[in-house]
Amino acid sequence: MNKLWLIIGREYLSRVKKKTFILTTIFAPIGFVIFWIALIFIMSSGAETKKVALLDPSNILKIEETGKLRDGLIMYNYPKEDLESLKKTFEEDGFRGILHIPKQNLDSMTTNFEIEYYSNESLGMNTESNIKEGIEQRIKKLKMTQLNVNELTLSRLETKIEVLPKNIGAAEKEVSSYRAKIATILGYIMMILIYSVIFIYGNMVMRSVMEEKTNRIVEVLISSVKPFQLMLGKIIGVGAVGLTQFAIWAITLPLLYLGVAFVFAGKLQAVQQTLNTSTTSQTPDIGDIGAIWQELQNFNYTYIVVIFLIFFLAGYLLYASLFAAVGAAMGDDWGEGQSLTLIITIPVIIAFYIGFAVVENPTSTLAVWASMFPLFSPIVMPARIVFDPPIIEVVMSIVILIVTGIFFTWVSGRIYRIGILMYGKKTTIKDFMKWMFRKD
Amino acid sequence: MNVLELKDVRKTYQEHVACNNISFDIPEGKIFGLLGPNGAGKTSLIRIITTITRADSGSILFRGEPLNSTHPSQIGYMAEERGLYKKMKVEEQITYLARLKGLTKKEAKKELGYWLEKFNIQDWRSKKVEELSKGMQQKIQFITTVIHKPKLLILDEPFSGLDPVNANLIGDEIDELHKQGTTILFSTHRMEQVEQICEHIVLINKGTNVLSGSVSDIKAQFKEFLFEVSYRGALPNNIEEHITIISQDASKVVVKLRDVEHANNFLKYLLHHGTIVTAFNEILPTLNEIFIKIVGGKSDE
Numbered sequence: 001m002n003k004l005w006l007i008i009g010r011e012y013l014s015r016v017k018k019k020t021f022i023l024t025t026i027f028a029p030i031g032f033v034i035f036w037i038a039l040i041f042i043m044s045s046g047a048e049t050k051k052v053a054l055l056d057p058s059n060i061l062k063i064e065e066t067g068k069l070r071d072g073l074i075m076y077n078y079p080k081e082d083l084e085s086l087k088k089t090f091e092e093d094g095f096r097g098i099l100h101i102p103k104q105n106l107d108s109m110t111t112n113f114e115i116e117y118y119s120n121e122s123l124g125m126n127t128e129s130n131i132k133e134g135i136e137q138r139i140k141k142l143k144m145t146q147l148n149v150n151e152l153t154l155s156r157l158e159t160k161i162e163v164l165p166k167n168i169g170a171a172e173k174e175v176s177s178y179r180a181k182i183a184t185i186l187g188y189i190m191m192i193l194i195y196s197v198i199f200i201y202g203n204m205v206m207r208s209v210m211e212e213k214t215n216r217i218v219e220v221l222i223s224s225v226k227p228f229q230l231m232l233g234k235i236i237g238v239g240a241v242g243l244t245q246f247a248i249w250a251i252t253l254p255l256l257y258l259g260v261a262f263v264f265a266g267k268l269q270a271v272q273q274t275l276n277t278s279t280t281s282q283t284p285d286i287g288d289i290g291a292i293w294q295e296l297q298n299f300n301y302t303y304i305v306v307i308f309l310i311f312f313l314a315g316y317l318l319y320a321s322l323f324a325a326v327g328a329a330m331g332d333d334w335g336e337g338q339s340l341t342l343i344i345t346i347p348v349i350i351a352f353y354i355g356f357a358v359v360e361n362p363t364s365t366l367a368v369w370a371s372m373f374p375l376f377s378p379i380v381m382p383a384r385i386v387f388d389p390p391i392i393e394v395v396m397s398i399v400i401l402i403v404t405g406i407f408f409t410w411v412s413g414r415i416y417r418i419g420i421l422m423y424g425k426k427t428t429i430k431d432f433m434k435w436m437f438r439k440d
Numbered sequence: 441m442n443v444l445e446l447k448d449v450r451k452t453y454q455e456h457v458a459c460n461n462i463s464f465d466i467p468e469g470k471i472f473g474l475l476g477p478n479g480a481g482k483t484s485l486i487r488i489i490t491t492i493t494r495a496d497s498g499s500i501l502f503r504g505e506p507l508n509s510t511h512p513s514q515i516g517y518m519a520e521e522r523g524l525y526k527k528m529k530v531e532e533q534i535t536y537l538a539r540l541k542g543l544t545k546k547e548a549k550k551e552l553g554y555w556l557e558k559f560n561i562q563d564w565r566s567k568k569v570e571e572l573s574k575g576m577q578q579k580i581q582f583i584t585t586v587i588h589k590p591k592l593l594i595l596d597e598p599f600s601g602l603d604p605v606n607a608n609l610i611g612d613e614i615d616e617l618h619k620q621g622t623t624i625l626f627s628t629h630r631m632e633q634v635e636q637i638c639e640h641i642v643l644i645n646k647g648t649n650v651l652s653g654s655v656s657d658i659k660a661q662f663k664e665f666l667f668e669v670s671y672r673g674a675l676p677n678n679i680e681e682h683i684t685i686i687s688q689d690a691s692k693v694v695v696k697l698r699d700v701e702h703a704n705n706f707l708k709y710l711l712h713h714g715t716i717v718t719a720f721n722e723i724l725p726t727l728n729e730i731f732i733k734i735v736g737g738k739s740d741e
Contacts, residue, residue: 212525216521219523220518223512226509421492421493434454
């Protein structure tokens with residue numbers, strides 16, 4: 001037991017003290033923040049206001065009577081010049097373009113309305129949609145007066161439709177429509193986290209085993225400790241490195257997020273505003289945000305986190321032990337082990353794709369069966385867990401996974417103990433089978 | 441008392457027999473040579489003794505007790521293929537391996553200081569192993585093998601890859617440990633080293649124990665009554681009627697005789713015929729000669 005701790009300690013410390021670990025742990029969140037700040041700047045620079053001259057010689061839009069046309073991105077001015085003279089001077093006057101309303105009929109029956117935009121630069125998509133929207137709003141108002149419709153009447157015509165998913169099995173449970181969306185996102189996040197852990201840290205275990213084998217220290221080590229202890233110590237030590245990294249990120253990322261939000265509060269607000277004004281119809285209103293917030297609080301996070309950790313740890317144990325066995329079987333040559341690594345990577349990748357399907361349809365037969373199969377369940381079940389699958393399925397999945405995880409660790413231990421002492425011979429899958437059943 | 445007693449130890453790997461009923465005892469405090477050509481089963485046998493693998497049948501007693509997993513902490517093993525963690529610092533490396541052998545942190549630190557000073561490599565303690573020269577790495581390897589003061593020290597080809605200076609240094613350390621009472625199992629296929637160092641040997645070939653005993657006994661057993669005679673003057677004319685001359689030059693002759701009595705008579709005969717004998721020595725066979733004689737060309741290589 002004491003020796004196991006020594007091994008775990010060495011595996012853990014030798015990695016945590018490494019420059020690459022320190023760099024990735026620190027720079028991943030910083031890189032994320034830099035990316036985010038860049039995004040804020042890019043978006044807020046797109047929100048630059050343009051000064052445009054609006055010429056409406058026939059006063060079709062009746063702007064003079066009812067005040068100015070408003071829009072978030074385009075600042076309109078109303079110079080009293082004719083189009084031809086303004087065409088020569090508009091740039092000197094600080095305008096980016098001239099919006100000219102040609103003479104045409106506008107009443108409640110009008111369905112098409114033409115406007116002209118004169119400029120030396122091409123009409124950007126943003127500018128175009130902003131102009132369209134501004135003029136459309138204006139015309140809508142004019143039409144409303146003509147038709148004698150006021151804002152209230154108009155808003156009464158609008159009906160918001162909400163689809164309420166009702167679970168027949170659990171009738172008393174109120175499920176809002178946001179829940180499914182949030183659950184989908186949470187499901188994806190957990191699935192991708194476990195997937196990357198299995199790959200990154202599983203590979204780390206494999207490389208570490210190969211290193212000990214190729215530099216021959218393993219023979220000295222296993223004259224002091226049991227091969228199984230060595231393998232287990234390695235798996236636990238590397239796993240602890242992964243958990244440390246995630247723990248650090250879990251603390252630093254939200255802090256950095258808050259910090260950026262605080263420092264760039266002004267900019268963020270600008271971005272938010274332009275997003276709101278330019279796409280009025282798509283932004284959720286206060287009621288939506290409240291509902292999402294409400295729903296976020298409705299998830300049982302203790303349950304989700306506990307289940308996530310169980311699948312995270314058991315899935316890691318299962319795959320890391322397989323990676324250790326492959327590492328032990330591989331020789332000094334990376335190439336020859338590729339076919340063996342493939343045996344492990346294929347189920348992980350399949351599980352990942354099943355995971356995507358499962359998030360979209362969490363109660364399908366595929367979802368249920370895949371979350372029982374231990375090679376898939378570490379990735380598939382966490383993707384499902386936010387959709388509240390029946391507790392019996394969760395328990396069964398956990399039991400199957402843990403039992404298989406322990407069994408695989410044992411099997412891998414048997415392959416490992418023989419593999420690490422084998423040199424200069426290409427290992428085949430047949431050898432794998434033989435080693436599994438070979439006596440000491 | 442015997443540190444190690446092997447009786448009918450057998451180990452097979454699928455169709456290949458690595459150890460075929462090997463038996464021998466290693467007396468306490470002796471330097472014991474485990475000899476055999478490449479592929480004879482030496483490493484397989486050592487792996488069984490160090491509990492890395494288990495024998496299929498037969499018994500092994502370590503200081504009177506059946507070998508179990510607590511014994512490796514009393515064994516120091518330097519494998520033929522040397523290996524250290526390249527990225528680890530010298531002191532961390534030695535401390536780690538010492539603690540795996542059961543030393544406490546404090547003991548490990550103390551021993552580390554002692555050995556670094558002994559080999560005069562204190563300046564290297566916080567260097568990474570990959571920055572060290574080959575010879576330096578060998579010293580570190582040796583330290584990790586003996587730091588827990590093993591009762592039994594197993595050295596598999598300890599001098600391979602060492603330059604003469606370092607070979608001497610390690611050789612001296614082995615001598616000193618021997619004087620302090622450590623039993624040493626020395627595995628090699630290089631006979632001249634065995635002759636200098638070992639008191640007892642066992643010779644295995646193709647997994648079978650072909651010869652064992654003390655070096656002097658074995659030499660006596662294989663001696664062919666060859667005598668080297670240094671002389672002045674002339675040899676008797678009809679000398680070849682009585683003996684076989686193996687080689688001869690101006691002042692020296694090597695002859696083959698039947699036994700010790702024959703040797704005495706031969707000496708008398710020479711003196712009687714007026715030959716001035718300045719030296720009369722028996723030539724014992726070297727282990728190398730015995731080895732080749734027994735193994736012949738039949739080894740696996």
